[in-house]
Amino acid sequence: MDMLETILARRSVRQYTDEPIPDEKLNAILYAGLAAASSKNRKPWELVVIQNRGMLDSLCTCRPGAANLLGKCTAAIVVCADAENVDVWVEDCGSAITQMHLMADAIGVGSCWLQVRMRKAEDGRDTADVVRELLGIPAKYGVMAILALGMPASHPAPKTIGELPLHKIHHEYF
Numbered sequence: 001m002d003m004l005e006t007i008l009a010r011r012s013v014r015q016y017t018d019e020p021i022p023d024e025k026l027n028a029i030l031y032a033g034l035a036a037a038s039s040k041n042r043k044p045w046e047l048v049v050i051q052n053r054g055m056l057d058s059l060c061t062c063r064p065g066a067a068n069l070l071g072k073c074t075a076a077i078v079v080c081a082d083a084e085n086v087d088v089w090v091e092d093c094g095s096a097i098t099q100m101h102l103m104a105d106a107i108g109v110g111s112c113w114l115q116v117r118m119r120k121a122e123d124g125r126d127t128a129d130v131v132r133e134l135l136g137i138p139a140k141y142g143v144m145a146i147l148a149l150g151m152p153a154s155h156p157a158p159k160t161i162g163e164l165p166l167h168k169i170h171h172e173y174f
């Protein structure tokens, strides 16, 4: 599969089996994140791997409804970074999570990006505060997103070039 085929095949997967993710696959996903580009090569991201069922279920409270997929996945990676020391921590975290999401799909692991930053929990608190409290993440760390992971129970169809929003490509002038 060439790179564009791999990218077109990547989809958000929200249905998982109970089968655990093999360690070598989980490690490959984490290595893909750590290999991401980062501004000034600061590598500010921290990746918190959650496989404990109780903690995954507790994390469901971080967003009303939207976080329910954490109750179905078998693992999750919380992506956070020192927001006090790195001005572009959001972009850096986005780079890491994108690579992990793509890597997961390429090796047959389903994954879905669950937004944390700028979102609210069931109790009205910031989603990031709930996640920080549950996982012991220091206050100065911005929590950007959680990548939910699991062996896919189903996988949406790959995209085709024809269904891409090609009108968003502008040549020479907007």
Ligand SMILES: Cc1cc2nc3c(=O)[nH]c(=O)nc-3n(C[C@H](O)[C@H](O)[C@H](O)COP(=O)(O)O)c2cc1C
Binding pocket: 010, 011, 012, 013, 066, 112, 113, 114, 115, 156
């Ligand atoms: C910044 C960002 C935030 C997202 N947040 C969520 C989310 O909170 N919950 C969710 O189920 N999917 C989330 N997604 C996944 C999108 O819904 C998904 O990428 C989009 O519908 C396109 O589907 P595809 O990933 O299968 O191409 C997010 C994606 C991005 C890039």
